Amino acid sequence: MPRALLVGLALAGAGAVPLVANNYVLSVLISLAMFTGLAYAWNIISGYTGYLSFGQVTFFGVGAYTAAVLIIKLHVAWPLAALAGGLLAALLSLPLGWIMLRLRGPYFAIGMLGLSRIAERIAFAWEPVTDGGRGLYLPPVLDLRAVYWAVVLVAAALVGITSLLDNSRFGLRLLAIREDEGGADNLGINTTLAKLQAFVLSAFFPGVLGGIYAWHVSYVDPVTAFATQIDLTAIVAVLLGGAGTVWGPLIGGVTLSVLAEVLWARFPFIHTALFGALVIVTVLFLPKGLADAFRQRGWLAPGRAFLRRLAARPAPLEAAPE
Amino acid sequence: MLHVEGLEKRFGGLRAVDGATFRLQPGVITALIGPNGSGKTTTFDLITGNVRPNAGVVRFEGRDITGLSPWQVARLGLGRTFQLPRLFGEMTVLENMTAAVREGTLREVVHRALKLLDFVGLTAHADAPASSLSYGQRKLTELARVLMLRPRLVLLDEPFAGVNPTLARAIADRLLALQRQGTTFLVIDHDMPLVMGLAETVLVMDMGSVIAAGAPKDVRDDPRVREAYFGTARP
Numbered sequence: 258m259p260r261a262l263l264v265g266l267a268l269a270g271a272g273a274v275p276l277v278a279n280n281y282v283l284s285v286l287i288s289l290a291m292f293t294g295l296a297y298a299w300n301i302i303s304g305y306t307g308y309l310s311f312g313q314v315t316f317f318g319v320g321a322y323t324a325a326v327l328i329i330k331l332h333v334a335w336p337l338a339a340l341a342g343g344l345l346a347a348l349l350s351l352p353l354g355w356i357m358l359r360l361r362g363p364y365f366a367i368g369m370l371g372l373s374r375i376a377e378r379i380a381f382a383w384e385p386v387t388d389g390g391r392g393l394y395l396p397p398v399l400d401l402r403a404v405y406w407a408v409v410l411v412a413a414a415l416v417g418i419t420s421l422l423d424n425s426r427f428g429l430r431l432l433a434i435r436e437d438e439g440g441a442d443n444l445g446i447n448t449t450l451a452k453l454q455a456f457v458l459s460a461f462f463p464g465v466l467g468g469i470y471a472w473h474v475s476y477v478d479p480v481t482a483f484a485t486q487i488d489l490t491a492i493v494a495v496l497l498g499g500a501g502t503v504w505g506p507l508i509g510g511v512t513l514s515v516l517a518e519v520l521w522a523r524f525p526f527i528h529t530a531l532f533g534a535l536v537i538v539t540v541l542f543l544p545k546g547l548a549d550a551f552r553q554r555g556w557l558a559p560g561r562a563f564l565r566r567l568a569a570r571p572a573p574l575e576a577a578p579e
Numbered sequence: 580m581l582h583v584e585g586l587e588k589r590f591g592g593l594r595a596v597d598g599a600t601f602r603l604q605p606g607v608i609t610a611l612i613g614p615n616g617s618g619k620t621t622t623f624d625l626i627t628g629n630v631r632p633n634a635g636v637v638r639f640e641g642r643d644i645t646g647l648s649p650w651q652v653a654r655l656g657l658g659r660t661f662q663l664p665r666l667f668g669e670m671t672v673l674e675n676m677t678a679a680v681r682e683g684t685l686r687e688v689v690h691r692a693l694k695l696l697d698f699v700g701l702t703a704h705a706d707a708p709a710s711s712l713s714y715g716q717r718k719l720t721e722l723a724r725v726l727m728l729r730p731r732l733v734l735l736d737e738p739f740a741g742v743n744p745t746l747a748r749a750i751a752d753r754l755l756a757l758q759r760q761g762t763t764f765l766v767i768d769h770d771m772p773l774v775m776g777l778a779e780t781v782l783v784m785d786m787g788s789v790i791a792a793g794a795p796k797d798v799r800d801d802p803r804v805r806e807a808y809f810g811t812a813r814p
Contacts, residue, residue, distance in 0.1 A: 426685070429678040433667050440665030443627060444679035445653035445728055564673050567689040568705055 271409050275402040283401040285518060287473060290408040293510030294466050295491035296498070297415035302459035303492075304500035305428060306452055307435025308358065311488055312369030315353075315376045316346035316460040318482035320467030325393040325477045326386060336407060339468025346464025347457050354456035358449070361438075373483050380479035392478030395471060404473045411465055416507060418458070423503045424563035431455055432501065497539050499546025502560050508547045580605040580763050581657075581732055586625055586635035588618075588787075595621040597787030599635070603732070603780075608754060608764040610774040610795075613784035614807060619767045620662065622784070623734050627659050628652045639732065653679075658730035662737045664717040668710035672701060672720055675709050680727050688727075695723040699753060715746045722750065732763045739770045751777050775799070783807065 275283060295317065303309045320342030327338040353372065360368045380387045387393065398404060422428040430451045433441040442448050471477045490513070498509025516535065520528035543550055551557040581603040588596040596618040603609050611619050624630040626637050628649045637645045639657050653659075667675050676692035683691070696702045699719040704712060712720060718738060725733055738754075739747040751773055754764055768774050774781070775795040783791040783798055785807035791798050798804055 426677065426680075429670070429674055432670055432674070433678040436667035436669055437665050439629070439649075440661075440667065441679065442649040443629070443653055443659060443661075443665070444724070445650050445681070446679050447650050561674065563685070564671070564677060564689055565706060567686055568673055568693060 268413060271413070272406065275405050280401055283405050285514070287401065287405050287408050289510060289514035290405070290412040291466055291470060292490050292494055292514065293507055294408065294412040294415050295463055295487065296494035296506035296510050297412065297419055298459045298462040298466075299488075299491045300419065300495050300500060300502075300506050301422065301431075302452075302455045304495055304502070304505070305422065305431040305435065306455045308361075308452065308456075309366045310369040310459070311366050311485070311492075312371070312373035313459055313463050313491070314483055314485065314488040315369070315373040316350060317463040317467035317470070317487055318373070318376055318380065318479075319346045319349055320464030321471040321477045321482040322380060322387060322393070322467075323464070324468030325395055325471045328395055328472065329393060335468075335472040336403075339407065339465050339472065342468030342471075343461045343465035346467070347461035350457050350460030351453070354453045354460075358452045358456060370485070373485065373488070377479045377483035380483065387477075387479070390479065392476055393471075395475040395477075397475045398473060401473075404469060407469050408466070408473075411462060411469070415462055416503070419506075420503050423560050427451070427454070428561070435501070493536050495546075497536070497543075497546060499548030502546070502548045504551075504557060505546050505548040508551070512547065580640065581626070581765070582636075582638040583622070583626065584636045584638075586622065586637065587633045588621055588625055588630060589633050594787050596625060596632070599784065599788050601782050601789045601792060603763060603765060605731075605763050606758065606761050607780055608758050608766060608778045609780040609782060610778035611765055611767045611782045611784065612769070612771075612774065617784040617807075618787040619784055620736055621787075623659060623736055623767070626652075626734065627657065653728060653730075654681075656729070656731040657734070658725035658728050658732070659734040660718075660721045660725055660736060660738065662740065664714075664721040666709035666712070666717055666720055666724075669708060671706050672696065672709055672712070673705040675720060676724050676727050679724075692723075692727060695726055699723045700749070715742045718742055719746075719750065722753070726757070730762065732765070735764060735766045735768075737768050738766060739768050739773055747773060 274286065278286070295313070299310065299313050302313070320339065323342040323345045324335065324338035327333040327341055328335055333341070357365060357368050357372065381389055430441065430446050433446060434448050434451060438448055467482065494509035494513045495506050496509070497512060498507065499505030517532065520531050524531055548557060552559055584600050586596050586599040587594070599618065599622055611622070613619055621630060625632045628647045628651065631646060635645070636643060639655060642655070644652055644655065667678065670678065673689070673692055676695065677688055680688045693702065693705065696705055699722060701716060701719055701723065704716065709717070709720060722738065738750055742750065747770065754777065758764060766774065766778065778795060781793065781795050781798040782789050783804045790803050790807060791801045
């Protein structure tokens, strides 16, 4: 199967990079894969389900702190600690999602932003565990390769999960909620459950990535772990690449990371301004993102092919419905 | 089949539905008519759980469904369509048909969807985004989509409004074909000749309650109905 071969080659290629790359390149790639992963996670709840969240960083921060505490106080191996960070983030997202997903549109977006600010305040105040504003120090990481492999693994898993989602009835239910939640409800879709499932997925992976991040930078403090900037970067990556698509977050994440590096290297003083201008231009001229532009040029296959494939070779039609 | 008793909904001081009571017989197309603002759509919303009643009971096939959520009502086999079709615009017609179906393998579901699209004459549009359809095509898609749930009772809110006469006739013929196969319908519409030819029973609502029920010709001659529509005749 050429498709499986392609996936295998891509994974092998990505996995082999640390064998030839130096630490600077690895750092850049870790950051790229990290934000691409965060973009994929955001894409599930916001791109597919249509619930624009400005607060998924809450779960990134929870994952970062969980992993840091487990590593420092209980000497847990960092990959397990990162996984535990994801699990706690997912567990926490159940009650939070139950409450927050009652809000819609801008109210949900602002509500999630508020939630992340509350989380940051708790991290400041809960000194016995978080050491407040001083932050938690972890042992320094000397070998970046394992971090790189972990982040790439998570990002690749998210590409796979999104691809499955895009070709599943669960994915269609999420899209239906995005398009018309009341209409979906009246067709028998348990919208509360579907939204919650999407929300948990969009919390688990940022939690894992937060845990890896804590290990990677060897330091966690409230301001960086719950930084709105982290959410905004993921959101811009998805919007640039194409929300509610399989390849959008990857296209956006890679484009964004490369541009950020180039702009930063060439225009060290105004690179953030140029970056902002670029985002505005993209939203104005490519409101559906690069993935849509690529599709129109035939460079990228249209998404959600599973129904079309089945419909292309149907059983013979009968005149009346069952 | 459906048993509505003493249904009541107040919006502030307005009694939108005020003690509506009626029964639907299985396998029958029933029309629900009445002047604008008489509470027809609110009655639909109350039956399907989109609006919670202040009082009253809704029973579907003997089961109390008052206060259930719309998705729960839909899963029991009671489907509805809307005055303005509520399609999932950025999804294709086929995806619209498939999204909410739970039973069966995907292959079976797609097969059934294609058959129903054929039934409403939209096979050619299966892969088109729903947002690209004309108004009439949207009405047909919404009808086909609700049929995907294999409902035993379907509430149709103005299926003929804004649809050209040929298409309206086509929709009516589809409904009759489905009725012969055992589906029950409750239809709100203002197209009197069409409704009178389609429905075996007519319910008339005015000021939030059902003021008359019976065969089309009996209802048409009922003085209370004439009064509701045309006002009191002065001697």
